[in-house]
Amino acid sequence: MLFLGGMDMSDRIGVWTSDKNGLPVFRYTGSLPYRATLSNGRAVKLPEDPWFLLGNYRLTLFTHVSGMYEIISGQRSWARINQGEERNSAACRAFIRVDDTEVSLLGMDYYQMQRKNANAFGCGFASYTYELEAVCVKRSLDVKPSIDPYSGAAAFLLTVEITNKSKEAINISYGEAVTANYKEIRHQDIDNRESDVQYTYDSGKEDNIAYISIKARTKDPLYRVSSSETAPVDAFPPILYGMPVYGGTATARADGCELAMSARCNLSAGQTKLFRWIVGISYDHAIEDIRGDIRELLDNMVADGDNLYGRLWRSRIPTFADEEDPELRRELQWHAYMLEAMATYSDYYKETKIPQGTIYDYDWGIHASARDNFQHALPLVYYNRSLAKSVLKYMMKRTTSFGDIRLTEYGFGVSDHGCYFTSDQQLFFFMLMEAYLRVTKDYEFLNETIPPYPVVNVVPLRVMDFIEKCFVFIKDTIGTGCHGLVRLLNSDWNDTVFYINKVPYNSVVMEGESHMNSAMVLAIIPGIIRELRKARRMDIIADPNGRIEALLESMSLYVDQICQAFMEDWGDGAFPARMYFDEQKYGEDNMFLEPQGFTLMAERFPVQRKRILYDEMCKRLYNGEKLGAREQEVPEFDSEEYDKGSRENGGFWWSLNGPVILGLAGFDREEAWKRLKNMTLANMSKQFPDYWSSYWSASDNQESSLIPEEGLPDQSYDYSNIPVICAHPHAWILYCYYYLKDKQ
Numbered sequence: 001m002l003f004l005g006g007m008d009m010s011d012r013i014g015v016w017t018s019d020k021n022g023l024p025v026f027r028y029t030g031s032l033p034y035r036a037t038l039s040n041g042r043a044v045k046l047p048e049d050p051w052f053l054l055g056n057y058r059l060t061l062f063t064h065v066s067g068m069y070e071i072i073s074g075q076r077s078w079a080r081i082n083q084g085e086e087r088n089s090a091a092c093r094a095f096i097r098v099d100d101t102e103v104s105l106l107g108m109d110y111y112q113m114q115r116k117n118a119n120a121f122g123c124g125f126a127s128y129t130y131e132l133e134a135v136c137v138k139r140s141l142d143v144k145p146s147i148d149p150y151s152g153a154a155a156f157l158l159t160v161e162i163t164n165k166s167k168e169a170i171n172i173s174y175g176e177a178v179t180a181n182y183k184e185i186r187h188q189d190i191d192n193r194e195s196d197v198q199y200t201y202d203s204g205k206e207d208n209i210a211y212i213s214i215k216a217r218t219k220d221p222l223y224r225v226s227s228s229e230t231a232p233v234d235a236f237p238p239i240l241y242g243m244p245v246y247g248g249t250a251t252a253r254a255d256g257c258e259l260a261m262s263a264r265c266n267l268s269a270g271q272t273k274l275f276r277w278i279v280g281i282s283y284d285h286a287i288e289d290i291r292g293d294i295r296e297l298l299d300n301m302v303a304d305g306d307n308l309y310g311r312l313w314r315s316r317i318p319t320f321a322d323e324e325d326p327e328l329r330r331e332l333q334w335h336a337y338m339l340e341a342m343a344t345y346s347d348y349y350k351e352t353k354i355p356q357g358t359i360y361d362y363d364w365g366i367h368a369s370a371r372d373n374f375q376h377a378l379p380l381v382y383y384n385r386s387l388a389k390s391v392l393k394y395m396m397k398r399t400t401s402f403g404d405i406r407l408t409e410y411g412f413g414v415s416d417h418g419c420y421f422t423s424d425q426q427l428f429f430f431m432l433m434e435a436y437l438r439v440t441k442d443y444e445f446l447n448e449t450i451p452p453y454p455v456v457n458v459v460p461l462r463v464m465d466f467i468e469k470c471f472v473f474i475k476d477t478i479g480t481g482c483h484g485l486v487r488l489l490n491s492d493w494n495d496t497v498f499y500i501n502k503v504p505y506n507s508v509v510m511e512g513e514s515h516m517n518s519a520m521v522l523a524i525i526p527g528i529i530r531e532l533r534k535a536r537r538m539d540i541i542a543d544p545n546g547r548i549e550a551l552l553e554s555m556s557l558y559v560d561q562i563c564q565a566f567m568e569d570w571g572d573g574a575f576p577a578r579m580y581f582d583e584q585k586y587g588e589d590n591m592f593l594e595p596q597g598f599t600l601m602a603e604r605f606p607v608q609r610k611r612i613l614y615d616e617m618c619k620r621l622y623n624g625e626k627l628g629a630r631e632q633e634v635p636e637f638d639s640e641e642y643d644k645g646s647r648e649n650g651g652f653w654w655s656l657n658g659p660v661i662l663g664l665a666g667f668d669r670e671e672a673w674k675r676l677k678n679m680t681l682a683n684m685s686k687q688f689p690d691y692w693s694s695y696w697s698a699s700d701n702q703e704s705s706l707i708p709e710e711g712l713p714d715q716s717y718d719y720s721n722i723p724v725i726c727a728h729p730h731a732w733i734l735y736c737y738y739y740l741k742d743k744q
Helices: 108-113 287-298 310-316 326-342 370-376 385-397 425-440 443-447 463-478 515-537 547-570 596-601 607-620 654-664 669-678 681-687 727-743
Strands: 014-018 024-028 051-056 059-064 069-073 092-098 101-104 120-122 125-131 135-142 155-164 170-179 197-206 209-218 239-246 249-253 258-267 272-282 344-346 351-353 408-410 414-416 579-581 584-586
Touching: 014 326, 024 326, 051 125, 051 326, 059 155, 069 272, 092 135, 101 108, 135 170, 155 170, 155 258, 155 287, 170 272, 197 249, 209 249, 209 258, 209 287, 239 258, 239 287, 258 272, 272 287, 326 681, 326 727, 351 385, 370 385, 370 425, 370 727, 385 425, 385 463, 425 443, 425 463, 425 515, 443 463, 443 515, 463 515, 463 547, 515 547, 515 596, 596 607, 596 654, 607 654, 654 669, 654 727, 669 681, 669 727
Parallel strands: none
Antiparallel strands: 014 024, 024 120, 051 059, 059 069, 092 101, 092 170, 120 125, 125 135, 135 155, 155 272, 170 258, 197 209, 209 239, 239 249, 239 272, 249 258, 344 351, 408 414, 579 584
16 A cells, blocks of 8 residues: 555644745645535535635636646636536546556545645645655645736646655656646537537647647637637637656647656655646747746746745735734735636736636636626725726726626627626726726826727727716616616616516516615715816816816716605615515615615715614624625525525625625724624634635625525535635625725
8 A cells, every 4th residue: 555544634624824925825624525514414515626726817727625626718718728527627637656556646535645734725836745655745736926917827837746755765657647628618518529619639749848739620610710809619729738847758649638747766765856847828829939938937936835936926915014913914815816816818808807706707607797897806906006907998898889888708709798788887887997096096097098899990998988988878878767766677786686586578677776776876976076076187187178077067967866866765764775676666674785885885875874774784684694794684585596595585795795894984994894804704714614615715695694504605506516716705805904994
């Protein structure tokens, strides 16, 4: 036997520590396969092999506790380079041969060989240590951070260190391989024979770079004419390549579509040998371009310790040196890292955004939704201005010349609304734009020109023009209903209303009204007006024909109009309602969270009324909850797909609790800090310690206290093979922290 027997693994999921650069590291100490049960004995629907994330703006690398890794790119279309046999899985392997005995290292069956507390997942690296009978193997993967929104090497360093623990000399062979099996994530459930795209694989080697070139053939010839034109499928996949950096060799073979790395050596007693390879992808198929990425990856590498690029990651992540709570400081650093690792460059729009993750991007393979991209960039205005600006430019390039912000993006640059006609995207654009101008004072940005969707062969607009077009779209195209409130249309933030309350679409789509949208107008547009007036006073934006002054006056009149309608509808009640839908007024007696945070943010309402509203929220929405307010006081909708207490039917959402904290900052900062700390991952892992999804990331929502699945992602949906990694908790916790500090 080469490996030691079963280890006494703690039931605890893991512990947070720090690396030598002071950056957070999570050490997984739980069992594998991961399993947990609810109080009613039902199995928890979470992946058995937990997901961690390494990445920069050009590469998404999922590393699992089992040692498996998934190479993913969202640069052209969300795609997995090494798709495994199951959905959301990987095809890779590693083995070591000591004398004549071979042992595989990757997969859940081999987890017992790993040294307890040795699996380390940090900022840009994942490290595994295997204790075999004769040798100790340390294996690590490192990703270098991007230094600006337009750079980054789509590659990682694979390092293997082998130590002979025995008292005799031994012969060692080590092998690592990754299979090129290219699949757009959106099509991963489609059989290759039925797919609209067929892939072939050619192998080659130039100097010491081994590669597998992936080529596509589409049924529709239009999709393979040009790599720069929009297409619903991507016919221009990358090259997968590998190169030895220190010792070892690299080979590729097309028949098995496999890129292999190997090393052989003789180890005397106590001797240690180190081997290192680069594995990467490149959409520029020229070898010289690949060499450029390799040079980029090897530059500034510090070849000692767990984190080869720790110093660079340290320079990309705020220190939060003024934060006295070490646990909170470490968590804030982790949130900043996760947003950096999730950020993804778009080859079509030539900008970088931060995706939602979990379902939309990593499971469905689409960039959705527009409102999420705006929210995820909010904290960046404080510490990564260039990335925040790139997100704004990316989203303006997904906006038409008449102010319609496209909801989703899929394939290569295709952006549309799918089946939705949402009513709130422009308001989230204004939310990010107001924060960017307020914090950075970069008013010159308003004069920059950006091409609207579809980007090619269109007349560029000034950023100032986008603001005007989006405002006019809200005012005139979305419009107001018979009560004077902003229309609901298909949906506002809650885009499931037609799923959980099935009604004829054509009879209600133009009649519904949203109290959330209306509260957002009152909370956000006055701030945009204020920032634009500052730019005008400084003569940064010219107004020769008086159009900007007319816009500002129009925006002010619109806010007055919505405020009057909102106040009349609110009346003397303790809280505003939720919406008018299907000839009903929802939320008049049963409180919904959606409009409440933005109502607390609105400057027009007196503090005393806000205190009454918040007291009512504490009684109705916070009662019994461990993380924050749930979405509904008493869930109203009966649906097989939405349990009462789950998701938009009464679950907990960071994106709804964040605005509450921003509102509280205006009149009760102590309470705001309390609510912020309640919704941290530190608190979640203390409240729900048995779920690995409580520790280093989460989905966009958690089940509320109303159901046994409390503290988990939606359990009416099968999360068993979905990466529970979402930007929502990272962005909102971080933005609320900065916002509260800014208000002190």
